[in-house]
Amino acid sequence: MADQTLPISGPLGEAYPSRGTWLEWLHSWVVTVDHKKLGILYVVYAIFFLLVAGGEAMAIRIQLAFPHNHFVSPEVYNELFTMHGTTMVFLVGMPILFGFANYLVPLMIGARDMAFPRLNAFSFWLTAFGGLMLYFSIIGGFGLYGMGSAPDIGWFAYAPLTAKAFTPGHNTDYWALALIVSGFGTLGTAINIIATTLSMRCKGMTLMRMPLFVWLMLVVSAMTLVTITPLTAAQVMLLIDRYLGGHFFDAQAGGSPIVWIHFFWIFGHPEVYILVLPAFAIANEVIPVFSRKAVFGYPAMVAASVGIAFVSMTVWAHHMFTVGMTSVGNTFFVLSTMIVGIPTGIKIFNWLATMWGGRIHFATPMLFATGFLFQFLIAGLTGIMLSVAPWDWQLHNSYFVIAHFHYVLVGAIVFNIFAAIYYWYPKATGRMLSETLGKWHFWLFLIGFHITFDTMHFVGLLGMPRSIYTYEPDRGWNTLNLIISIGGFIQAIAVLIFAWNLIHSYFRGKEAGNDPWDAWTLEWATPSPPPAYNFATDPVVRSRRPLWDLKHPKDPDWKYER
Amino acid sequence: MSTIPIFADESWRLPSRGRVGMLSLIVGESGIFTIFVVAYIYYIGRSTTGPTPRILEVPIFNTVCLLSSSLTIWLAERAIEHSFVRRFAALWALTMALGIEFLAGTAIEWRTLIFEDHLTVRTNLFGTTFYSLVGLHATHVIVGLIGLSLVMIFTLLGRVNRAHAERIQVLALYWHFVDAVWVVVFTVVYIVGR
Numbered sequence: 001m002a003d004q005t006l007p008i009s010g011p012l013g014e015a016y017p018s019r020g021t022w023l024e025w026l027h028s029w030v031v032t033v034d035h036k037k038l039g040i041l042y043v044v045y046a047i048f049f050l051l052v053a054g055g056e057a058m059a060i061r062i063q064l065a066f067p068h069n070h071f072v073s074p075e076v077y078n079e080l081f082t083m084h085g086t087t088m089v090f091l092v093g094m095p096i097l098f099g100f101a102n103y104l105v106p107l108m109i110g111a112r113d114m115a116f117p118r119l120n121a122f123s124f125w126l127t128a129f130g131g132l133m134l135y136f137s138i139i140g141g142f143g144l145y146g147m148g149s150a151p152d153i154g155w156f157a158y159a160p161l162t163a164k165a166f167t168p169g170h171n172t173d174y175w176a177l178a179l180i181v182s183g184f185g186t187l188g189t190a191i192n193i194i195a196t197t198l199s200m201r202c203k204g205m206t207l208m209r210m211p212l213f214v215w216l217m218l219v220v221s222a223m224t225l226v227t228i229t230p231l232t233a234a235q236v237m238l239l240i241d242r243y244l245g246g247h248f249f250d251a252q253a254g255g256s257p258i259v260w261i262h263f264f265w266i267f268g269h270p271e272v273y274i275l276v277l278p279a280f281a282i283a284n285e286v287i288p289v290f291s292r293k294a295v296f297g298y299p300a301m302v303a304a305s306v307g308i309a310f311v312s313m314t315v316w317a318h319h320m321f322t323v324g325m326t327s328v329g330n331t332f333f334v335l336s337t338m339i340v341g342i343p344t345g346i347k348i349f350n351w352l353a354t355m356w357g358g359r360i361h362f363a364t365p366m367l368f369a370t371g372f373l374f375q376f377l378i379a380g381l382t383g384i385m386l387s388v389a390p391w392d393w394q395l396h397n398s399y400f401v402i403a404h405f406h407y408v409l410v411g412a413i414v415f416n417i418f419a420a421i422y423y424w425y426p427k428a429t430g431r432m433l434s435e436t437l438g439k440w441h442f443w444l445f446l447i448g449f450h451i452t453f454d455t456m457h458f459v460g461l462l463g464m465p466r467s468i469y470t471y472e473p474d475r476g477w478n479t480l481n482l483i484i485s486i487g488g489f490i491q492a493i494a495v496l497i498f499a500w501n502l503i504h505s506y507f508r509g510k511e512a513g514n515d516p517w518d519a520w521t522l523e524w525a526t527p528s529p530p531p532a533y534n535f536a537t538d539p540v541v542r543s544r545r546p547l548w549d550l551k552h553p554k555d556p557d558w559k560y561e562r
Numbered sequence: 563m564s565t566i567p568i569f570a571d572e573s574w575r576l577p578s579r580g581r582v583g584m585l586s587l588i589v590g591e592s593g594i595f596t597i598f599v600v601a602y603i604y605y606i607g608r609s610t611t612g613p614t615p616r617i618l619e620v621p622i623f624n625t626v627c628l629l630s631s632s633l634t635i636w637l638a639e640r641a642i643e644h645s646f647v648r649r650f651a652a653l654w655a656l657t658m659a660l661g662i663e664f665l666a667g668t669a670i671e672w673r674t675l676i677f678e679d680h681l682t683v684r685t686n687l688f689g690t691t692f693y694s695l696v697g698l699h700a701t702h703v704i705v706g707l708i709g710l711s712l713v714m715i716f717t718l719l720g721r722v723n724r725a726h727a728e729r730i731q732v733l734a735l736y737w738h739f740v741d742a743v744w745v746v747v748f749t750v751v752y753i754v755g756r
Contacts, residue, residue, distance in 0.1 A: 115579040191586040199579035225586055229593030237601065240694055245684035248601060248694075254608040254687045263597055 033117035034532055035102050038124050040428060042099025043421075045128055046092045051499065052135075053087035056080045058492055065485035067473040074469040078152035081467055083134075085155030086175065088409070089271065090182055091131040096417055097278035098127075098189045101217040103428065105193060107523035107530065108211045110202025110539040115195035123188035130182025137174035151175035154467065156264050157238070159249035159257035164242050173242065176235040183232045190224035193217055202522075204541040209561075211521045211544070212301055216281035219305045220274050226313070227274060231267035234260060258323060265316035273312040276408060277305060279416035280347060283369050286419050287351050289519045290366035291358030294545060294557070297350040304343035304350075311340050321392040330389045337387035344380055348373065363517075364438030368419035371446055375411030379404060382457070397467075400460025406453050418445070418498065425502075426516045430528040431509030437501040445494035451487030455480050520545035580732040588739045591702070595743055598698055599750055602691045606755050609686035615756045617679045618692075624667035625748055628703075631660035632741040635734045645724045651717045657737070658714060661707050668700050692751065699747050702740045709733050 029037060060080050063071045072080065102120065106113055114120045138150045151171045153161050162172050197218045201210070210218075238260070240246040247253035249260045288295040295301065317325060317333040325333075351373055360366065382404040386392050395401060418441070425433050459480045464471065471477055515524040524547055526534055543549055543557035606615070638653035672693075675681045681689045713730060716722050722730075 116583060119583075187587075187590050191583050191590070194586045195579040195583040198582045199576045201576060203574045221586075222589075225590040226593045229590050230597045233594045233597035237598075237694065240683065240690065246690035246694070247687045248605075248690055252610075254610045255605070255690075259601065259604060263601075266597075 033121045035106050035114045039099045039103025042095045046096035049091040053084050056084040061485040061488040077469045079150040082151045093275045108214050110522050111200035112534050114192050116192050123185040126185030127182045130178045134178035159260040183228045190221040193221040202539045209544050212284035213281040216277050219309045220277045223309050227270040234263035265319045269316040270312045279413040282416040282420040286365045286369040290361045291355045293358040296353035304346040307343040321389045322396045365419040365423035367442045368415045372415040379407035398460040399456050399464045403453050403456035426512030427528050432512050433505045441494050441498045448487045448490030452484050455483045520547045584732045584735045598695045602695045605687045605691050609688045612686040613679050613681045620752045627660045628664040631657045639731050643727045658710050706737050706740045
């Protein structure tokens with residue numbers, strides 16, 4: 001039984017060679033294949049684009065704050081909402097989730113690195129240059145004269161608007177190529193995470209002992225394999241249409257724009273789950289630690305995640321109720337969409353049961369995770385409303401839909417991303433984020449979020465369509481739009497406080513130590529920040545909470561787990 | 563309550579990361595092919611003008627060559643597992659020759675289609691879907707051949723031995739996938755679609 005040890009690495013002198021000159025430091029980041037450095041690069045890259053796309057959202061809100069406003073031109077407005085959507089999904093959501101997976105999965109399963117470290121670096125740089133290429137369109141893609149040049153086709157780029165006849169110039173090509181490039185990066189990372197999870201686990205880390213975070217990242221990566229690739233295929237078709245004169249989406253030659261819509265949403269809907277499952281993954285780690293209880297219903301959580309992955313592949317056409325499908329088609333997608341509510345409901349109840357009777361400690365990560373629980377419930381309920389085809393016929397493409405998916409993307413995903421950053425920042429940097437600034441960030445963001453997105457449901461119900469440049473003053477949307485914009489700015493202030501907190505705490509933050517939250521997963525057994533090799537000797541685990549076993553040798557988990 | 567402790571000396575086996583990685587890539591590639599195949603099937607008979615799939619000749623010899631390359635590469639895998647490096651090199655070269663024959667056959671087929679039947683991507687929907695699906699597969703054959711030729715170079719330099727058997731099997735998985743996809747493409751394009 002001498003194997004029951006978790007190596008806390010020795011002195012750090014050798015682990016951290018001195019930084020050397022600035023150039024050496026930069027070089028070390030560019031050539032790195034260390035999963036932790038790449039994880040940090042992903043997260044920093046995503047936070048940068050979060051600020052960019054947030055700025056775009058602010059410009060949109062200024063434009064819509066008053067009727068007949070002319071803050072930006074209609075052409076620039078189209079570019080703003082296209083770039084906002086594309087950036088948030090592909091350059092913020094995906095990279096940040098893969099950043100966390102990169103950083104945490106090897107640490108949590110007791111491995112020294114990912115399965116393919118060089119593929120890992122290659123994937124990051126593909127993703128990074130994909131993002132740069134998208135933004136290069138602003139100076140490089142010639143649109144119509146005077147129209148600017150960023151993509152202006154909406155993030156879903158519906159045919160036939162993307163045809164050469166309707167979108168001359170190269171902005172659509174930048175959109176397609178940038179996403180194909182970053183898509184290959186995503187595919188590489190997904191393959192890497194799957195191989196790492198299945199083949200790099202330390203001794204005793206059976207599948208059913210893996211932290212739920214790792215389980216969900218495995219599920220997400222598997223979904224990524226079959227979700228990103230249809231988008232890549234459809235974008236290749238789009239480029240064939242645009243450059244080789246193909247007819248895939250050309251109705252005049254017998255092609256069908258509806259086929260693009262199907263292909264896009266075959267990607268687009270599972271994509272939502274690819275983004276939200278990592279948010280669940282974060283909640284699965286944060287909520288138990290701050291409730292001081294093991295997560296409730298571990299096997300049910302695993303089953304629900306796998307269930308969501310499968311069901312989410314069969315729901316895409318609920319984005320297409322107004323296209324005019326058969327009633328059989330409509331009914332199928334109504335039912336499949338409603339079925340997703342079952343596994344997600346299981347998850348919500350399990351988190352509540354985890355908190356129930358726990359000694360809840362509302363540190364900033366837990367505040368954000370609690371906000372997530374509440375908001376994700378509402379997002380799920382409006383989702384079920386929209387899954388009913390007749391209701392969707394009424395509200396399709398209205399601000400009600402915008403409010404619904406921002407409730408998911410911001411209320412659930414961004415809240416949990418913040419939770420994750422507050423939770424793991426001490427591990428990655430060795431310093432705590434300021435709790436005071438964190439509380440300001442949380443409350444301002446929460447209030448701003450609800451002012452904006454709760455109100456958005458109402459303008460939607462009053463009939464305001466999405467993607468409109470401006471509106472007539474007599475529609476009764478004026479006050480509500482102003483309120484939405486004010487809420488947006490409160491959120492922006494909160495995010496700036498957060499950015500300041502990240503920078504300030506890096507230099508002035510409290511020393512974190514190895515395990516500031518008294519947590520239970522393996523990453524907290526390493527020094528903060530962990531050395532390049534992670535673990536001095538390979539850990540051996542005997543339960544789902546290896547650090548609990550170590551801290552409580554008289555009452556270890558493995559006595560109760562099977 | 564019984565306990566099931568895990569001991570350090572217990573045998574702890576994990577799947578090969580190379581195989582897992584390659585199988586994941588294959589799943590992802592299947593996603594790309596599925597979309598192109600679905601588009602092909604959906605657009606059968608929807609062309610508004612010009613040549614129909616009737617003009618296609620069924621490439622039986624090509625198909626036999628490509629599918630038998632799966633057999634030769636499997637024999638090569640077995641040869642290197644048993645350290646028969648010369649036999650491995652011969653079988654590997656044969657596999658590559660069969661792959662190159664397939665590409666050459668495709669090139670001849672396309673030449674006929676383009677210059678005699680005047681079918682290009684631009685002509686009609688059939689042209690668009692045909693060239694993109696068959697071309698997507700041919701691209702994968704080319705990528706596979708690049709991988710195979712790397713191994714061939716190392717073999718000729720005398721650097722390949724039994725220790726590399728697993729890596730070679732991982733690469734061979736990709737080749738098997740390319741062959742398997744051809745069965746689907748062949749069925750859809752030359753049997754169902756024609």
